[in-house]
Amino acid sequence: MADLNCNFAGIASPNPFWLASAPPTNCGEQIMRAFDAGWGGAVWKTIGEPITNVSSRYSSIDWAGQRMMGLNNIELISDRPIEVNLREIAEVKRRYPRHAVLASLMVESRREAWHEIVKRAEDAGADGLELNFGCPHGMSERGMGSAVGQDPYYTHMITEWVKEVARTPVLVKLTPNITDIRTTARAARAAGADGLSAINTINSITGIDLDTLTPRPNVDGRSAHGGYCGPAVKPIALNMVQSVMADPTAALPLSGIGGVATWQDAAEFLLLGCTSVQVCTAVMHYGYRIVEDLADGLSQWMDSKGFRTLDEVRGLSLPRVTDWKHLNLNYKIVAHIDESRCIGCDLCHIACWDGAHQCIHLDRVEGPRDGHVELHTTPAAHTARSLGSIAVTPIPRLDPPREEHGPYQAPLARIPRVDESECVGCNLCSLVCPVEQCITMQERPTGEAAQSWEQRVAEAGTHTATETGD
Amino acid sequence: MATSVPYEEHPELAARFPELHPALTAQHAVMEANRCLNCFDAPCTAACPTHIDVPRFIKKIATHNLRGAAVSILEANVLAASCARVCPVEVLCEGACVLHHQQQEPIAIGRLQRFAMDTFYAAGGRIPQRKATARSQSVACIGGGPASLACAAELRQQGFAVTIYERRALPGGLNSYGVAQYKLRTADSLREIEQIRALGVTFATREIATEADLKELESSYDAIFLGVGLGAMHKLGIAGDGAPCLVDALEFIESYKLGRREDVGSHVVVIGAGNTAIDAAIAARRLGAQTVSVLYRRGPQQVSAFDFEIEHARHEGVTFLWGTLPIAIHHAPEDERTTLECTRVEVNRHGDFVLTADSNFTLECDLIIPAIGQSPLLTFLQRVRGLQIEKGRVVIDRASGQTTHPRYFAGGDCVNGGREVVDAVADGKRAACGIAAALGTAKEASHG
Numbered sequence: 019m020a021d022l023n024c025n026f027a028g029i030a031s032p033n034p035f036w037l038a039s040a041p042p043t044n045c046g047e048q049i050m051r052a053f054d055a056g057w058g059g060a061v062w063k064t065i066g067e068p069i070t071n072v073s074s075r076y077s078s079i080d081w082a083g084q085r086m087m088g089l090n091n092i093e094l095i096s097d098r099p100i101e102v103n104l105r106e107i108a109e110v111k112r113r114y115p116r117h118a119v120l121a122s123l124m125v126e127s128r129r130e131a132w133h134e135i136v137k138r139a140e141d142a143g144a145d146g147l148e149l150n151f152g153c154p155h156g157m158s159e160r161g162m163g164s165a166v167g168q169d170p171y172y173t174h175m176i177t178e179w180v181k182e183v184a185r186t187p188v189l190v191k192l193t194p195n196i197t198d199i200r201t202t203a204r205a206a207r208a209a210g211a212d213g214l215s216a217i218n219t220i221n222s223i224t225g226i227d228l229d230t231l232t233p234r235p236n237v238d239g240r241s242a243h244g245g246y247c248g249p250a251v252k253p254i255a256l257n258m259v260q261s262v263m264a265d266p267t268a269a270l271p272l273s274g275i276g277g278v279a280t281w282q283d284a285a286e287f288l289l290l291g292c293t294s295v296q297v298c299t300a301v302m303h304y305g306y307r308i309v310e311d312l313a314d315g316l317s318q319w320m321d322s323k324g325f326r327t328l329d330e331v332r333g334l335s336l337p338r339v340t341d342w343k344h345l346n347l348n349y350k351i352v353a354h355i356d357e358s359r360c361i362g363c364d365l366c367h368i369a370c371w372d373g374a375h376q377c378i379h380l381d382r383v384e385g386p387r388d389g390h391v392e393l394h395t396t397p398a399a400h401t402a403r404s405l406g407s408i409a410v411t412p413i414p415r416l417d418p419p420r421e422e423h424g425p426y427q428a429p430l431a432r433i434p435r436v437d438e439s440e441c442v443g444c445n446l447c448s449l450v451c452p453v454e455q456c457i458t459m460q461e462r463p464t465g466e467a468a469q470s471w472e473q474r475v476a477e478a479g480t481h482t483a484t485e486t487g488d
Numbered sequence: 489m490a491t492s493v494p495y496e497e498h499p500e501l502a503a504r505f506p507e508l509h510p511a512l513t514a515q516h517a518v519m520e521a522n523r524c525l526n527c528f529d530a531p532c533t534a535a536c537p538t539h540i541d542v543p544r545f546i547k548k549i550a551t552h553n554l555r556g557a558a559v560s561i562l563e564a565n566v567l568a569a570s571c572a573r574v575c576p577v578e579v580l581c582e583g584a585c586v587l588h589h590q591q592q593e594p595i596a597i598g599r600l601q602r603f604a605m606d607t608f609y610a611a612g613g614r615i616p617q618r619k620a621t622a623r624s625q626s627v628a629c630i631g632g633g634p635a636s637l638a639c640a641a642e643l644r645q646q647g648f649a650v651t652i653y654e655r656r657a658l659p660g661g662l663n664s665y666g667v668a669q670y671k672l673r674t675a676d677s678l679r680e681i682e683q684i685r686a687l688g689v690t691f692a693t694r695e696i697a698t699e700a701d702l703k704e705l706e707s708s709y710d711a712i713f714l715g716v717g718l719g720a721m722h723k724l725g726i727a728g729d730g731a732p733c734l735v736d737a738l739e740f741i742e743s744y745k746l747g748r749r750e751d752v753g754s755h756v757v758v759i760g761a762g763n764t765a766i767d768a769a770i771a772a773r774r775l776g777a778q779t780v781s782v783l784y785r786r787g788p789q790q791v792s793a794f795d796f797e798i799e800h801a802r803h804e805g806v807t808f809l810w811g812t813l814p815i816a817i818h819h820a821p822e823d824e825r826t827t828l829e830c831t832r833v834e835v836n837r838h839g840d841f842v843l844t845a846d847s848n849f850t851l852e853c854d855l856i857i858p859a860i861g862q863s864p865l866l867t868f869l870q871r872v873r874g875l876q877i878e879k880g881r882v883v884i885d886r887a888s889g890q891t892t893h894p895r896y897f898a899g900g901d902c903v904n905g906g907r908e909v910v911d912a913v914a915d916g917k918r919a920a921c922g923i924a925a926a927l928g929t930a931k932e933a934s935h936g
Binding site for chain 2: 082083360361362363364365367368380397400401404405407408409410411412413414415416427428432452453
């Protein structure tokens with residue numbers, strides 16, 4: 019079995035799965051239940067001068083019948099007294115000495131205030147500190163949270179204050195609500211931070227109630243922008259994690275956050291250089307129990323790939339991310355449809371015609387023909403033919419059976435065909451196809467040596483090539 | 489001329505005939521709608537005789553655009569509420585669903601359509617009236633069943649004056665009188681017909697039977713649509729055929745639907761194994777029969793009922809006696825006992841029926857329901873001069889519904905020999921377009 023033990027800049031935990039600073043880490047009772055369920059660490063719900071919250075606080079995006087593809091919140095930091103939180107940290111550490119407990123902190127931007135909260139948190143027994151420079155709503159209006167994290171100067175200044183007194187590792191939690199997340203990551207690193215966590219939530223308005231015309235969540239007829247998280251934000255988080263970890267002046271041990279709900283998500287963050295991951299929305303949706311498959315699935319995958327420790331996994335995909343200008347222009351793939359798997363939904367046909375490059379045709383019966391778009395029957399003509407046909411209800415055993423339509427499960431007329439001479443290998447058809455492994459992208463060797471845009475331009479000896487791109 | 493139809497549902501009916509496919513709840517409908525792949529040029533749409541744009545209305549349900557869903561369905565099929573209930577979707581839209589190829593349940597298209605239509609009508613929705621210039625020509629539709637209703641509605645939408653001539657008190661034909669109550673309630677059929685009346689279609693309760701009647705219509709109308717359906721059910725033609733406990737399947741279904749029959753006795757025998765026979769057999773069980781036997785001279789491989797209908801009947805406790813032929817009804821007036829004498833029969837390799845020797849047996853019965861098909865209305869149809877009839881069916885041009893008498897168009901059971909409501913609706917609508925085209929041409933010609 020793979021060893022999931024995690025060492026994050028000196029903070030040890032039995033696995034890399036930490037609860038993010040959020041409602042699931044509101045109090046000691048919750049965190050102890052989470053540790054019992056299998057979580058390796060927890061970042062305490064941000065501690066600071068207690069606030070007053072509003073109701074309601076959350077809203078979400080559902081998609082095609084699935085709930086909470088994205089979650090938005092306008093809840094502030096902890097509403098509990100600082101001393102209560104600190105007392106409970108001590109209690110949790112006493113009972114769970116092997117688990118990681120990090121204190122998330124946010125106080126007003128005064129050196130003395132930060133010095134005091136750092137000392138108190140460490141005295142309580144926190145294994146590390148996470149500076150909440152990311153909260154995008156409410157607190158930022160009071161000069162805290164993302165108001166700090168959006169300005170490299172303030173990020174640097176407060177991180178430095180904290181490092182003046184901190185004895186445990188200090189993580190700076192980065193906000194994504196910034197043009198280039200590397201600028202604040204560099205500031206944190208320059209100020210001596212031991213690690214980073216990213217991303218915090220993304221500024222959002224999830225939607226508007228079309229009856230009341232009030233955005234959600236509705237607080238007495240009005241709303242305010244909140245912070246967006248959940249599965250929907252994972253691609254944004256992965257990109258930001260990659261951009262930080264690929265920059266030697268920004269990279270630090272990183273705790274990846276943003277839409278982690280499955281072990282696959284976690285593995286992706288690790289592969290882009292994260293040392294641990296933090297989870298919130300999936301726990302708010304299903305409870306602490308999800309950690310069982312996070313750990314089990316990751317462990318099974320590591321075993322199947324021969325990875326023994328997290329260190330062996332970390333960052334393996336980073337070298338495979340590059341700038342567009344280095345991609346090989348002479349690599350060619352085309353779509354291939356497995357006729358025996360096709361169910362005849364023809365979504366690839368319409369996606370290719372209306373959304374891509376008009377090279378998937380319904381011409382197996384009338385005879386395949388390759389070439390430019392004008393040679394082919396248009397989607398509208400196909401539809402018109404169906405609507406003009408006369409269909410009747412078949413009477414069993416009296417009407418002749420429906421005519422045989424070919425060797426596959428779907429009628430031949432409904433199995434699309436790829437014109438490889440026109441296919442640009444964009445992937446779209448394979449993305450819309452509802453059947454696994456039905457449309458695969460296959461390489462067609464071009465016989466030409468690999469050549470990137472950068473190389474092509476250099477060989478042409480000019481930077482004013484006529485080719486355009488987007 | 490009645491503006492609305494007198495009908496009151498018998499209080500027992502709802503209890504005895506709960507709906508076979510209950511309505512979907514709103515959330516279930518949206519979940520089901522979200523399963524739909526939204527196929528391009530969808531096979532379900534192609535399989536529907538009225539070519540309802542299925543993915544279009546289903547995706548409207550998914551976006552909670554319920555009015556839009558119903559309106560888009562009505563564009564294709566004006567009897568969408570009843571079709572949603574009575575269509576054999578297993579061999580139509582749902583049978584064509586591509587999810588079958590993925591070993592998944594097809595989308596519940598029929599129930600989604602019903603959800604859209606019921607929600608629309610419950611909210612007071614009306615069939616949207618198209619903007620059309622009023623036409624001077626008028627059309628008569630003979631028969632008030634689905635074919636005529638669809639034809640009349642479409643002609644009305646195109647601006648023509650239309651009158652439906654129906655001989656019976658309730659319009660709707662089999663929709664009102666002849667469909668199993670657990671599929672379509674008479675009240676629901678009538679509610680839908682009121683929608684067509686509201687479009688401005690005139691309903692006349694009058695039988696068109698004689699040559700004089702036809703002459704009268706020919707002189708008053710520019711075109712005539714024959715939506716007369718089929719005639720009386722075939723007689724058994726065996727000894728004792730006139731016994732008092734004998735009632736044909738359509739008469740039986742009509743009598744219980746209208747509350748005229750509440751009791752069927754203990755033992756019921758249904759003869760024939762088509763879809764109507766199944767409807768009658770199941771109804772007999774629900775009305776309290778202890779045994780219901782369906783007799784069919786051939787085997788289960790030859791029945792014309794849909795497989796799911798046979799399965800449903802078995803589930804309701806109906807027994808099938810294959811290879812069984814009724815040969816005589818014995819009625820004893822003294823004790824009111826009736827028995828049906830039957831024999832086993834086989835089909836030899838020449839296709840002839842051969843009675844099995846010494847296989848006679850008798851069945852005790854309180855009710856015998858022959859369901860061996862309807863005969864065409866030949867006597868009436870032959871009164872239309874020049875109307876070509878083949879194998880009892882009116883010959884038409886499939887695309888326009890035009891008969892061999894250029895002013896007569898036809899559709900529904902009198903053309904197809906007896907299929908589904910949705911086939912009649914498709915026929916009626918195609919004929920309406922055929923009539924409109926013919927009258928448009930005629931008008932232009934007269935002005936030319």
